[in-house]
Amino acid sequence: MSDAWATVTTLAGRHVRLVPLRMEHVDGLRAATDEASASTWYTSVPAPADVGAYVEAALRKQAGGGSMAFAVLDAGGAPCGSTRFYDMDRSVPRLQVGYTWYARRVQRTGLNTEAKRLLLGHAFETLGCAAVGFQTSWFNHASRAAIERLGAKQDGVIRNHLRHADGSLRD
Numbered sequence: 001m002s003d004a005w006a007t008v009t010t011l012a013g014r015h016v017r018l019v020p021l022r023m024e025h026v027d028g029l030r031a032a033t034d035e036a037s038a039s040t041w042y043t044s045v046p047a048p049a050d051v052g053a054y055v056e057a058a059l060r061k062q063a064g065g066g067s068m069a070f071a072v073l074d075a076g077g078a079p080c081g082s083t084r085f086y087d088m089d090r091s092v093p094r095l096q097v098g099y100t101w102y103a104r105r106v107q108r109t110g111l112n113t114e115a116k117r118l119l120l121g122h123a124f125e126t127l128g129c130a131a132v133g134f135q136t137s138w139f140n141h142a143s144r145a146a147i148e149r150l151g152a153k154q155d156g157v158i159r160n161h162l163r164h165a166d167g168s169l170r171d
Contacts, residue, residue, distance in 0.1 A: 004126050005090050008068045011118040014075070016111045018118060021059065021069035021082060026052045028079030029071065032103035041166040042137040045101040058084065058099070072102065072115060080106045083115060085123065087133075094131040095123060100143075107142075116150050137164065138171040 008020035030051040038047035046054035058069040066088045072081040081102035088095040097119050102112065123129040134152055136143040148154075160169040 005088065006065070008062070008070065009122070009126075011070075011122055013114040013118055015109070016075070016115045016118070017073040017077070018070040018083065018115060019073060021055060021062075021071045021084075023052075023055060023059070025071040025079050025082075026055050029055065029082060032078075032080050033101070034104065037101070037104065041164050041168070042139040042170070043101065043143075044099065044165065054082075058082070061086070069099075072111075074106055074111065080111070083119065085119070090127075092131065093127060093129050094133070095127070095129060096133045096135060097123070098135055112146055113150065116146075120150075 010020070011018040029046075030048045033045055033048050033051060035047060037043070037045045038050070055069075058067070061067045062069050062084075067084055067086040068088070069084040070082065071079050072083055074080045081100065083100040084098065085095045086098060097116065100112075100115075106112075120132060123132045133155075134147045135158070136147065138144075138157065157171050159171050162170040164170050
């Protein structure tokens with residue numbers, strides 16, 4: 001029997017499939033991103049030219065344990081973004097959901113809600129998590145609203161805990 005905490009599995013719904021992220025997703029993910037999204041200072045969306053390095057970094061972190069990276073595929077099977085479990089601690093058990101970004105064409109559709117529900121279901125039902133967290137920049141109002149629509153409650157603001165891509169401190 002495989003260890004669910006070490007195995008990235010496919011999670012499928014009606015509007016979305018989350019599949020283990022692989023290097024073969026790079027071209028599709030490159031087509032899904034754009035310079036405008038990548039230049040938004042409070043997000044970590046890769047620029048098209050940086051998608052290969054982004055995927056390589058995600059896979060390195062996953063190989064080190066503590067994260068599971070997914071390619072997000074739309075209903076037609078085209079790559080349209082990426083997401084992952086990270087900061088995984090099976091001793092609690094808990095994890096964070098994040099590093100999520102989507103092509104503009106699927107933003108503010110049912111895809112994100114379904115993807116997050118699939119991730120939450122896997123975290124609570126398969127991995128047995130006691131807690132699942134979401135972190136986003138204070139300035140990422142769209143992401144904060146999407147998290148709220150899931151029914152998640154804000155526990156607090158972690159001040160100055162990371163840096164944005166532009167070097168400014170992130171709350």
